[in-house]
Each structure stands twice: as C-alpha cells, then as structure tokens.
Amino acid sequence: MTTHGGLQPADFATADYRSVLRRLTTLDDEAASARAEAVHWYDSRVAAADDAVHGAEEAVDEAKHAVREAQRTLETVDARAAGLWSEYVHKVGPVAERYGRTVPPAAIPRQRSDRDAGDYLDEVATKVKYTAPARPINGGVKLLFVVFGFLGGVAGAIGNQVLRTNGGGAADGTWQDALPVVALLVLLACPVLAVVAAKRVADRRGVGLDAATVATVLITGLVTAGALVALLRTT
Secondary structure, three states: OOOOOOOOHHHOOOOOHHHHHHHHHHHHHHHHHHHHHHHHHHHHHHHHHHHHHHHHHHHHHHHHHHHHHHHHHHHHHHHHHHHHHHHHHHHHHHHHHHHOOOOOOOOOOOOOOOOOHHHHHHHHHHHHHOOOOOOOOOHHHHHHHHHHHHHHHHHHHHHHHHHHHHHOOOOOOOHHHHHHHHHHHHHHHHHHHHHHHHHHHHHHOOOOOOHHHHHHHHHHHHHHHHHHHHHHHHO
16 A cells, blocks of 8 residues: 555555545645646736736837827928028028029938937028128229229210110100100119129128219219210210
8 A cells, every 4th residue: 555645546446445535635735736826827927918018008109209209300300491491592592502492301411420400400500690701892892893883884875875876866756756865864874783783792792882982983984974975976
C-alpha cells in the first residue's frame, strides 16, 4: 500500500477505502488551488490587457493632439511666410518676380540644426526690414542731374520747334491751330520730365531730392530750352 499523500490513480485498485478517500480530498484541494491560480492568472492578463489598451488610447490622443498642434503651427508659419513675402515684394518691386509671383515653396536647409521654422522666419524678417544706408549725392551725381536738365531742355526746344513748324501759324479752324499751345506745353514739360528722371536716380541711391537739386534741374532745362528756342528763331 502506498504512503499517505502519494497514492496515484493506478494504485486505486489495491488501495483501501480510507486511502482513496484521503487522496480524493487531496485532489479536490489541488484542483481548487489550480482553479484559483488560473483565475488569478486570467485576471492579471485581463488587467494587463486593459492597461495596454488604456496606454494605447492615451498614445492615440497624444498623437491627435500633436497633429492638431502641427497643423496650427503649419498654418501660422504659412501665414507669416505669406506676410513676409508680400512685404518683400512691396519693398523690392518687380525684382521679386524672379522667384515667382507667389510665395516660393519651402526648402529644407542644407545644414540641419535645432532651429525651427520660427527661427528662420525671424531671420527672413530681419533681412526684409533691413534698409541699406543711403548713398550720398556726390559731385558726379549732381553733374548727372545737370545733364538731365540740359537734355530735357534740348528735347523741349526740339519738340517746340517741330510743333510750331507744323502749326504754320495759320488760323483755319483745324487741330493744327492748337499746335503752338501744345508746343509751349512740350517746352515746359520736358524739363519737368528731367526732374522725374533725376528723382529715379535719387531713389536708387536711397535719398530724396532737395529743393536745390530740383531747382538746378528745372533751371538748367528751362534755360537750355529758352536759349535753343531763341537760337532757332533767329536762324
């Protein structure tokens, strides 16, 4: 006969009743222990699965939040880039068309760094707001303004002479009767156009025309035009 607690199912045929009963009781305890262990393992697996699902849901929420933040950041960067581009186009004019009529597409920097888009936009804003120091109007530029006035006077005198010649001085009621008046307007307008040309040169140098410079161009043009008109009338 086997010892207590060591009875196996193969020994039941030769074992006595009490031994079998004790073994059955032991088996029932072992089965209960196994069931409790199984239930504990199942509960732990369910809890672990719930934790994993909860963690995954939190990760999904964080990812959605990150996507929304990235979209808002993209919209902010695009809006600021468009504003800087508009400011740049307004400042430099048609020169900006070499890059296209709209905001150029974003480019990846050649040298990667920790700088974000805002840092690059700040750098662009600084460059856009930069204004080169004005170059002074030296003697050579002033001489150029005198040449503008002289050429304006020459053009006015020639235009005046051509129009007066075509007018012929006849009062026949045609449009040619107004040519002497138009000739006088041309005589006065050409020196003014010379001032406009001088203004463009001054704008390129970042300075404004003062009253003395404007007077120099106008007086040179008018004196030249008057002298040439008088000379042409005497010949």
